[in-house]
Every structure is written in structure tokens, then in C-alpha cells.
Amino acid sequence: SQQGEEDPQALSIQEGENATMNCSYKTSINNLQWYRQNSGRGLVHLILIRSNEREKHSGRLRVTLDTSKKSSSLLITASRAADTASYFCLTNAGKSTFGDGTTLTVKP
Amino acid sequence: IAGITQAPTSQILAAGRRMTLRCTQDMRHNAMYWYRQDLGLGLRLIHYSNTAGTTGKGEVPDGYSVSRANTDDFPLTLASAVPSQTSVYFCASSEQGATNTGELFFGEGSRLTVL
Numbered sequence: 001s002q003q004g005e006e007d008p009q010a011l012s013i014q015e016g017e018n019a020t021m022n023c024s025y026k027t028s029i030n031n032l033q034w035y036r037q038n039s040g041r042g043l044v045h046l047i048l049i050r051s052n053e054r055e056k057h058s059g060r061l062r063v064t065l066d067t068s069k070k071s072s073s074l075l076i077t078a079s080r081a082a083d084t085a086s087y088f089c090l091t092n093a094g095k096s097t098f099g100d101g102t103t104l105t106v107k108p
Numbered sequence: 109i110a111g112i113t114q115a116p117t118s119q120i121l122a123a124g125r126r127m128t129l130r131c132t133q134d135m136r137h138n139a140m141y142w143y144r145q146d147l148g149l150g151l152r153l154i155h156y157s158n159t160a161g162t163t164g165k166g167e168v169p170d171g172y173s174v175s176r177a178n179t180d181d182f183p184l185t186l187a188s189a190v191p192s193q194t195s196v197y198f199c200a201s202s203e204q205g206a207t208n209t210g211e212l213f214f215g216e217g218s219r220l221t222v223l
Contacts, residue, residue: 033211042112042198042214043151088150090212097167098143100150 003027004091004099012105019076021102023089024069032065033090034074037101043088046074079106110134112215114199120221121189129184129218131199139202140182141166141212142174144195151198157182158205189222196220 003025013019023032031050035043049056049065049072056063062075076083086101115130133140138159143151143166153166157176171193173185182201186193196219200212 031210035212040217042216043200043212044214045211048211097153098150100148 003097004032004089006087006089006099006102008102009100010103010105012107013079015079015081015106015108017079017106019079019083019104019106021074021087021104023072023074023091023099025072025089025091026070029067030092032063032072032092034061034063034072035088035090035098037086037088039085046087076104079104081106081108111213112199112201114197114215114218116218117216118219120223123190123222125189127186127189127220129186129197129199129220131182131184131215132180133182133199133201133213134180135201135203135213136179137201137203137213138179139205140176141200141202142172142182142184143198143200144168144193145198145217146195154184154197186220189220191222194220194222 004023006023033048034046037043047058047063049063060077065072084106086103088098088101113132121127141156142154145151152168154172155174157163160176160179163174196217198217199215202212204210
């Protein structure tokens with residue numbers, strides 16, 4: 001069964017707004033990663049946060065991890081139309097397991 | 109830099125036929141993976157390999173087999189395709205093994221339709 005589950009399933013915002021998506025998981029993890037998938041393409045790695053880290057930044061991306069709540073969030077600030085994609089979290093607890101993703105639509 | 113190369117990019121196959129999806133990486137990564145992605149869903153792990161010569165079963169291994177004769181190649185075989193195996197198949201690799209996964213690098217996928 002899949003360990004990471006993203007919510008919301010879909011998110012639609014205007015360009016310039018911030019987008020927040022969440023990932024919950026069930027068991028202990030070594031790290032948690034976020035990936036982006038543009039329509040019809042392979043997944044692209046965005047950011048990895050280790051279990052002993054609480055927050056990490058990369059450009060317009062901010063990831064938080066709360067191991068007590070077994071959850072992570074991905075914040076995309078000042079969104080652009082090019083951010084339109086599906087976003088997946090990947091939990092690592094032995095074998096890599098993906099959630100079903102959040103589909104983000106950024107309207108110009 | 110090619111990264112992960114998958115072939116074919118798309119294939120229509122009659123049920124009962126045998127099919128091998130090819131995957132080659134040029135990054136000398138230890139671990140390789142095969143996932144399937146059904147429409148609108150996430151990726152489910154089929155099989156993985158921590159290093160050349162070893163393979164392991166993922167979440168949905170039934171109906172699929174893999175081999176890892178060398179570091180670069182990780183073919184996925186459907187011995188007798190069934191319509192439920194219609195999906196997009198992604199190959200991936202990582203420098204570390206499946207027990208301590210770092211960043212995964214993905215191919216562009218192979219779209220398989222079984223009629």
C-alpha cells in the first residue's frame with residue numbers, strides 16, 4: 001500500500017499566489033522527497049528533507065517536515081503558470097512509495 | 109547527458125503477447141526501479157534492483173519480471189500481457205540502494221496499451 005498521501009488532490013490558483021500542498025505518511029521515514037511531473041513527462045526531483053530536518057528551502061520552494069504528525073508540506077511562493085503540474089511526495093522507509101499527487105493549476 | 113533512456117516510448121500490444129520494456133542509464137547508479145502509473149494516480153513500484161545481479165519485488169510485481177545483468181540495463185518483461193497492464197511505465201535510478209533512497213532520476217516513460 002502507498003505510504004505517502006498528498007492533499008488536496010487538486011488545487012487551482014492565480015499566478016502570483018502561493019500554493020501549499022501536504023503529504024501525510026504512516027510509518028517512520030529516513031527522508032521525504034517532493035517531485036514534480038509535467039503532463040506526459042517523467043518525474044523531476046524538487047527537494048529532499050531528512051527526518052532530522054524541520055524546514056528546507058530551494059528557490060521559491062519551502063518544505064517543512066513534522067515527524068510527530070507524520071506530515072510534510074510543500075509551499076510554492078509567487079506561483080507561475082509554468083508551475084502547473086502534478087506534485088508527489090515520496091517517503092523512504094525501506095522501499096520508495098509515492099502518493100497519488102496533487103494536481104496544481106496556475107492560471108495566468 | 110542522456111540520464112535514463114526508455115524504449116519504446118509507446119506500444120500497442122495484443123493480450124497474451126510477451127513484451128520487454130528497455131531501460132538504460134548512463135550515470136553508473138547502483139539502484140534501478142520500475143514503476144507503473146495508471147491514469148490520474150501515483151506511481152506504484154513494480155520491481156527494483158539495489159545493485160547489478162540483485163532484484164527485489166515492489167508493491168505490484170505480479171505479471172512482471174526483471175533482470176539486472178549489468179549496472180546500466182534494467183529490462184522489464186511482461187510474459188503474457190493482460191489489459192490490466194495498460195499503463196505508463198517509468199524507469200528510475202538512484203545512486204544509493206532502495207533501503208536508503210536518495211534522489212531518483214526518471215526516464216520519460218513507456219506508454220503501453222494492451223488490447
